[in-house]
Amino acid sequence: MIDPWRAEQEWLRCAFHAHTTNSDGELTPRALVKHYERAGYDVLAVTDHWFRSDPPSTERLLVVPSAELNCVLPGDRDGHVLAFGIDDALASLEGERLDLADTGAWITDNGGVAYLAHPYWTGVTPGSLELPDTVSGIEVYNASCELEIGRGVSTVHWDELLEAGHRCFALATDDSHHPGFDSDLAWTWVRAERTIEGVLEALQTGCFYGSTGPRITSVAAGVGSVVVECDPCRSVTVMFGVSSGAAVHAGRLGYRHGGEILETTPDGSITAARLDLPRTTPYARVQVTDERGGRAWTNPVGP
Ligand SMILES: [Zn+2]
Ligand SMILES: [Zn+2]
Known part of the structure; x- marks a missing residue:
């Protein structure tokens, strides 16, 4: 993967999952572009079900033409797959019942x-x-799935894939259908050139992290530890395999497990922490949680 904190391009705030009147969303594609532009986003992927929506980009907001397809997952489950930047209108695929691969x-x-x-x-x-x-x-966080049935967080799926040795990056998204009510709840910070090609390359190389609130300003992984700098948070955690990880927590009962707090705000929120890493590990990913419950998830980091 490419380390977004060492890349040189700009940080782009991206909405990678949203619907319009081309499927089951409330706004027209152009109105959705306006909505996310006003909310301060840099990139929008319009992901209508089985429809490649491609409204024009504006000066401020880059649109990545995309769609959401269905596939068959193990256990005969109906899977949904985000197709970012496709150039086909999907007619050749209609009606097929394909697996994820x-x-x-x-x-x-x-x-x-x-x-x-x-x-x-x-x-x-x-x-x-x-x-x-x-x-x-995968999507590690989908705000609509969380809002509607409390099943928006897919960290267990992600960790199992990483533990099995898969190269797997993870997005945080709105999956907005009713902008204003279910939008601007989760987004992905991508470090890339402000072009469709640049954003697609970052999605392929993992040069991003997802968030529902806090920003992570630096992640430096070395042999034996990782140092994280972030917006004021109540916990910083690193996961690195079955039953293993390290964490520090802010507050009167703050708990430390394999790490130390390096910096806090005057009221005790963590802004920098060092966490222990084993010398060899299949993967290590960092997660921070702020005082309001907002979270951010890095892709696997490496020394
Ligand atoms: Zn879906
Ligand atoms: Zn969707």
Whole structure:
């Protein structure tokens, strides 16, 4: 993966999952562009069900033409797959019942990048899910799935894929259908050139992190530890395999497990922490949580 904190391009705030009147969303594609532009976003992928929406970009907001497809997941579950930057109008795929690997292959063959949407919501069990090479990752957080049925967080699916050795990146998204009510709740910070090609490349290389609030300003992983700098947070955690990780927590009862707090605000929120890493580990990913419960998730980091 490419380390976004060492990249040189600008940080782009991206909405990677939203619907319009081209499927089951409330706003027209142009109105959705305006909505996310006003909310301060840099990039919008319009992901209508089985429809490639491609409203024009504006001076401030770059639109990545995209769609959301269905696939068959293990256990005969109905999976949803985000197809970012596809150049085909989908007619050649209509009516097919493909598995995740073949859906991902169709997307990459048509110039796109594939991500599995909201795995927890689909009901696929973490142990049965595999990530084919044609799919770059999953949504670790989907705000609508969380709002509607409390199944928006897919960290268990993600950790199982990482523990099994899959290269898997993870997005945070709105999946907005009713902008204003279910939008601007989760987003992805991408470090890339402000072009469609630049954003697609970052999605393929993992040069981003997802958030529902806090920013992570620096992650420096070395042999034996990782140092994280972030907006004021109540906890900083690193996960690195079955039953293992390290964490520090702010507050009167602050708990430390394999790490130390390096910097706090006057009221005790953590702004920098060092966490222990084992010398060899299949992966390590960092998660921070702020005082209001907002979270941010890095892709796997490496020394
Ligand atoms: Zn979906
Ligand atoms: Zn959706």
